[in-house]
Amino acid sequence: MATPGDKPIVSISDVHKSFGTVEVLKGVSMDVRKGEVVCIIGPSGSGKSTLLRCINGLVPIDKGAIRVAAYEVHKLMKDKELLALRREVAMVFQQYNLFPHKTALQNVMMAPIHVLKEDKKEVETRARALLKKVRLAEKEGAYPGELSGGQQQRVAIARGLAMRPEIMLFDEVTAALDPETVKEVLVTIREVAEEGMTCILVTHEMGFAREVADHVYFTDHGVIVEHGPPAEFFAHAREARTREFLSQIL
Amino acid sequence: MSRHGQGIRAALARGSDLPVLLPAAERLARSAAEERAMGLPSLRLTPAHGIVIVLIFLLATGAAEAETAPVHASVIMTLLKWTPLLLKGFAFNIAISFFAMAIGTVAGTGLGLAQISLLPPVRRTASFAMHFFRNAPWLVVLFYCMFLLPFQVRIFGVEVPLPDWIKATFGLGLPVMANVSEIVRGAVQSIPSGQWESANSLAFSRRQTIWMIILPQCVKRMLPPWMNLYAILAMSTVLASVVGVSEVMTLTGDVLAAENRPELLLPFYSYILVWFFLYCYPIARWTVSLERHFAVNI
Numbered sequence: 218m219a220t221p222g223d224k225p226i227v228s229i230s231d232v233h234k235s236f237g238t239v240e241v242l243k244g245v246s247m248d249v250r251k252g253e254v255v256c257i258i259g260p261s262g263s264g265k266s267t268l269l270r271c272i273n274g275l276v277p278i279d280k281g282a283i284r285v286a287a288y289e290v291h292k293l294m295k296d297k298e299l300l301a302l303r304r305e306v307a308m309v310f311q312q313y314n315l316f317p318h319k320t321a322l323q324n325v326m327m328a329p330i331h332v333l334k335e336d337k338k339e340v341e342t343r344a345r346a347l348l349k350k351v352r353l354a355e356k357e358g359a360y361p362g363e364l365s366g367g368q369q370q371r372v373a374i375a376r377g378l379a380m381r382p383e384i385m386l387f388d389e390v391t392a393a394l395d396p397e398t399v400k401e402v403l404v405t406i407r408e409v410a411e412e413g414m415t416c417i418l419v420t421h422e423m424g425f426a427r428e429v430a431d432h433v434y435f436t437d438h439g440v441i442v443e444h445g446p447p448a449e450f451f452a453h454a455r456e457a458r459t460r461e462f463l464s465q466i467l
Numbered sequence: 468m469s470r471h472g473q474g475i476r477a478a479l480a481r482g483s484d485l486p487v488l489l490p491a492a493e494r495l496a497r498s499a500a501e502e503r504a505m506g507l508p509s510l511r512l513t514p515a516h517g518i519v520i521v522l523i524f525l526l527a528t529g530a531a532e533a534e535t536a537p538v539h540a541s542v543i544m545t546l547l548k549w550t551p552l553l554l555k556g557f558a559f560n561i562a563i564s565f566f567a568m569a570i571g572t573v574a575g576t577g578l579g580l581a582q583i584s585l586l587p588p589v590r591r592t593a594s595f596a597m598h599f600f601r602n603a604p605w606l607v608v609l610f611y612c613m614f615l616l617p618f619q620v621r622i623f624g625v626e627v628p629l630p631d632w633i634k635a636t637f638g639l640g641l642p643v644m645a646n647v648s649e650i651v652r653g654a655v656q657s658i659p660s661g662q663w664e665s666a667n668s669l670a671f672s673r674r675q676t677i678w679m680i681i682l683p684q685c686v687k688r689m690l691p692p693w694m695n696l697y698a699i700l701a702m703s704t705v706l707a708s709v710v711g712v713s714e715v716m717t718l719t720g721d722v723l724a725a726e727n728r729p730e731l732l733l734p735f736y737s738y739i740l741v742w743f744f745l746y747c748y749p750i751a752r753w754t755v756s757l758e759r760h761f762a763v764n765i
Contacts, residue, residue, distance in 0.1 A: 273668055296672065303670035314665035318683045328669040331679065373665075380669065 226251045226415055227272060227384060232281035234267055241267045243439035244281070249384075249432075254416045256426035256447075259436035260462065265419040268436070269386050272417065273306040274299045286383055304333065307377030311389040313369040315361040321348060321372045322357035325379045333380065340379070347375040351405050367398030371405050378409065385409065387418040423466055427451050435459050510698045512744070512751040520737070520744050527733035534730040542734050549722045549735075556715035557742055560704040563636050563714065567704075568697050570640035575647025580677065582652045593648070600645035606706050612638030613710045632714075635707040643700055650692045654685035691758040698747045698754070715739055 225248035234242040241264045249255050257265045270276040271283060274290050283290040288302045315324050325344040329335045348354050351371035353364075361369050370390055377385055387406060391399040403425050410416050410429055420426055426433055427447045434444040435456075443456045454460045531542045540548070581593035600608065612634050619628045658681050666676040708716035719735050 275664060275667055300670045300672060303668055306668070308665070308668040310661060310665060312659075312661050314659075314661040316662065316665075316680055316684075327679070328671065331675060332670045376669070386668075 225249055226286055227417070228282075228284040229268075229272070230282050232268070232271060232283060233279045234264075234271065234276065235279055241439055242271070242278070245436070245439070245441055246281075247434060247441065247444070249415060249417060251383075251415055252413045253431045254410045254429050255418070255432045255434065256430040257417065257419045257434045257436060258421070258423065258426060258462075259434075259442075263436045264439045265436055266388050269308070269388050269417065269419055272384075272386060273303050273308055275308075300332075304380060305383040306386060307380050307382035307384070308386040308388065309370070309373050309377050309390050311392050313361070313366070313373045313393075315369055315373055315376070317361050320358050320360055321353060321364065324361070324372055325376045328376070329379050344375070344379055347378050348372070350378075350408070351375045352401075365398060366394045367401045370394065370398075370402045374402075374405055374409065378414075382414075384415045384417065387416065387420070389419050389421065391420070391422055421466070423451070423463070435462065437462070510695050510747065510751040510754070512748045517744055517748060520740050524734065524737040524741050527737045531730040531734045535728075539728060542731065545726065545728075545731060546734060546738055552722070553715055553718055553739070556713060556718035557739075559632065559712070559714045560701070560707075561746070563632060563639065563704045563707060563712070564697065564701040566633075566636045567639040567643055568700055570637065571643025571647050571700075572693070574640065574644040576651050578644055578648035579651025579655070582648060583655055585673070597645045597648050600641045601649065603642070605639065605642050605703055606709060608641050609635060609638035609706055609710060612641070631710065632707065632712045635710060635712045638710075639700060639703060639706070643696065646696050647693065650689050650696070651685065654688045655681055657688060658684055687761050691754045691761065694750055694754040694757070698750045701747060701750075702743055715742075 227247075227249040229248070230246045232242050232245045233240070245264070245268055247255070257268065259265055267276055271278050272285060272290065274293055278291055281291065285302060286305055288298075288305070290302060293299050293302060315321075316327070319327060322341075322344055325347055326337075326340050329340045329343070330337055345354065345357065348357050351374055353368055353371055353375070356364060356368060356372075359368075361372070364372065373390075374385075390406070391402050394402060399422070403422065406416070406418070407425075407429050418426070418430075430447045432444060433447050433450045435442045435450070435454075435458075437458055443450070443454060443459045450459075451463065454463060528542050528546075535542060539545075578593050578597060581589050582597060584590045584593070613631065616629055616634045616637065619626050621627070655677075662680060662684070663676060666680045671680065704714060705716045707714050708720070711717065713721075716739070719739055723731055723735060
C-alpha cells in the first residue's frame with residue numbers, strides 16, 4: 218500500500234483537452250502513487266475515459282502536463298517515445314478489443330513477443346500462468362468469438378499484465394457485461410490490485426470502488442468536483458453535486 | 468460521403484429523437500459506403516444466365532447448320548476441329564488474368580496502404596493514382612501500356628524481351644491495382660477503431676498493427692470483392708485481342724477468316740461465351756456464398 222511520502226508515479230496537472238469545440242477536460246489534476254488503486258467516477262460525458270486515454274498518450278492533450286514514471290507524456294511527440302511509454306502502461310477497454318483472429322493464448326503472447334522482443338518459450342510459460350490466474354487456463358485455445366464477455370475481458374486483463382506494466386488503466390471494463398459476469402471480472406481486478414499493481418479505474422461499480430480504491434475521484438463536466446479516500450468520499454461528500462450523483466446511483 | 472451518410476452525421480450532430488438507433492444506422496451507412504468503395508458491379512451470375520447463353524449457342528449452331536452448304540463440313544465438326552487451338556488461346560486468357568491479378572493485388576495492397584498513410588503527400592498521390600486508374604477505361608490503359616512499354620528491357624545487362632501479352636498483363640494489372648487498393652482501404656477502414664486503440668496501447672508500432680492485427684482481419688472481408696474483381700478481369704482479358712495478343716478472341720477471328728463462312732460467326736462467338744460463363748460462374752457463386760457466410764460471421 219502507498220505511503221504518503223512516495224513520489225507519485227502518475228502526476229497530472231491542469232490538463233485541458235477539446236474535441237473540436239467541445240471542451241472535454243477543463244483543467245484536471247491528480248496524483249497517483251505507486252501501488253495505489255484510484256477510481257474515477259462520474260456521469261457519462263464527464264471526460265473520464267478521455268482522461269484515461271491521455272495518460273497513455275492515446276489522446277494528445279492541449280494544455281497542462283502529464284508525467285508517468287519517467288515520461289513527460291505531454292512532451293512525447295515521436296511515435297517511438299510514445300511506444301516506450303505504452304510498454305509501462307497497460308489498458309483494458311470496455312469493449313475488450315481482443316484480436317479476433319488470434320486465440321486467447323496468442324492474444325496474451327503477441328505483444329511481449331513482437332513488442333518487447335522477449336523469448337517465445339518464456340513468454341508462453343508466462344502467458345499460460347496468467348491465463349491460469351484469471352481462471353481461463355482451459356480456454357487458451359479458444360478464439361475471442363467463442364468466449365463470453367466476462368471471459369474475453371479476463372483475457373484482456375491477462376494480455377495487459379503480460380506486458381509487465383507499471384500501471385494498469387481500466388476503462389469501464391464491466392460496463393458491457395451482464396450482472397453475473399461483472400463479478401468474475403471484478404474479482405480478477407481486485408487480485409491484480411492486491412498484488413500491488415498501480416491501477417486507475419473508470420467505473421460505475423460504486424460498491425467495488427468503495428471496497429478496492431485507495432482514492433476516489435468524482436468528475437463532472439471536465440473538472441474534478443471532489444476526491445478523497447472512499448470511506449470519507451461515499452459517507453460524507455462535501456459537494457452538493459457529488460451527493461446528488463451518489464444519491465442517484467447508490 | 469454519401470447523402471445517406473451525411474444525413475446520419477447531421478442527425479448525430481443535432482441529436483436525434485432515437486439516438487439508440489444511431490449506431491446501427493451508422494453501421495449500415497458505413498457498410499453501404501464500403502460497398503460503394505469496393506464497388507465494381509458485382510457479378511451475380513445465375514443458372515438462368517447459363518441457360519440463356521447455352522440456348523443462344525444451340526440456336527445459333529442449329530441455324531448455321533441449316534444454312535451450311537453441302538460441300539462444307541458441319542458446324543459442329545468445324546467447332547470441334549478448332550477447339551484445341553481455341554482452348555490454347557483460352558488458356559492464354561486465364562494466364563493473363565492470373566498474372567494481372569497477381570500484379571494488381573501486390574501493387575494494389577501497397578497503393579491501398581499508401582491511401583491510409585499518415586503522410587498527406589503519400590496519401591494524396593496514392594488517392595490520385597487510384598482515381599486515375601480506376602476511372603480510366605481499361606482499354607485506354609491497355610493501349611497506353613502497349614505503346615509506352617518498350618519491346619525489351621535491360622535487366623542487369625541482359626536484354627529481356629517484353630512480348631505483347633506481358634505488356635497486356637501490365638495494362639490490365641493497373642486498373643486491377645486501383646480497384647484492389649480501394650478494396651484494401653475499405654476493408655482496413657471497416658475494422659473497428661477499438662482494434663487500433665488496443666494495438667496502440669500494447670505498444671505495437673503502426674507498421675506492426677497494420678501487418679499483424681489489421682490486415683489479417685481484413686482478408687475475410689476482402690475475399691468476396693477480390694474474387695468478383697477477378698471474374699471481371701477474366702472476362703476483360705479479351706480486350707487484349709484489340710492490341711493483337713493471340714488470345715481466344717484473336718484466334719477465333721483468325722479461324723473465322725480462314726474458314727471464310729459467315730454462318731460460323733454466331734456459333735463460334737457464342738461457343739466462346741459459353742466457355743467464359745463456365746469459367747466465371749463457379750467463381751461468382753463462390754463469391755456469393757462467401758459473402759453470405761461472412762455476413763453471418765463477421
